[in-house]
Amino acid sequence: KNQVEQSPQSLIILEGKNCTLQCNYTVSPFSNLRWYKQDTGRGPVSLTIMTFSENTKSNGRYTATLDADTKQSSLHITASQLSDSASYICVVTMKTSYDKVIFGPGTSLSVIP
């Protein structure tokens, strides 16, 4: 079954600290993987996209990694800020005749002062 799992389910960190969120998927055939940030009560916003050949991609303080062999991705947040408090959603796109998008359940991050 094509699934996307994320860990941890929730995380609390102190402002200024780093953290890493994990995404494991069983989706096949794989097309690409995106990380979205969703503020409470808002729509998700894309942070990064990674294709099969990419290992690392950065967007400011956000760095995503992809290991297509083990089907794992991570999102590393450096020097966290209060505004990083949000849900982070891993999304994997299948390479099918019409391309299917599968969403993970998200990791809820709370950054406290």
Add this chain to the structure above:
Amino acid sequence: DGGITQSPKYLFRKEGQNVTLSCEQNLNHDAMYWYRQDPGQGLRLIYYSQIVNDFQKGDIAEGYSVSREKKESFPLTVTSAQKNPTAFYLCASSIVTPGELFFGEGSRLTVL
């Protein structure tokens, strides 16, 4: 600014009533989508449309209906046949199917 506008932001309805959620985009995107978000679960696809006057059922289409009469608009009707309609509904669009999804701000529906 270009974007996706959903309305209303909050909606309450009584059991047995149909409600329609509005979704308008000015990004000139061909594809539009409706997702449902429940706590602890990933977004689930209700309906999507790749072109005007055409739409396809997603994974959880039962109890919902849509129309795509204009490129900019993709309204979702939650009918009385939907057994558990209380949820956060997200509309999205993309240039191609699929591509990067651009989401609206969401509509929270509560059935009393």
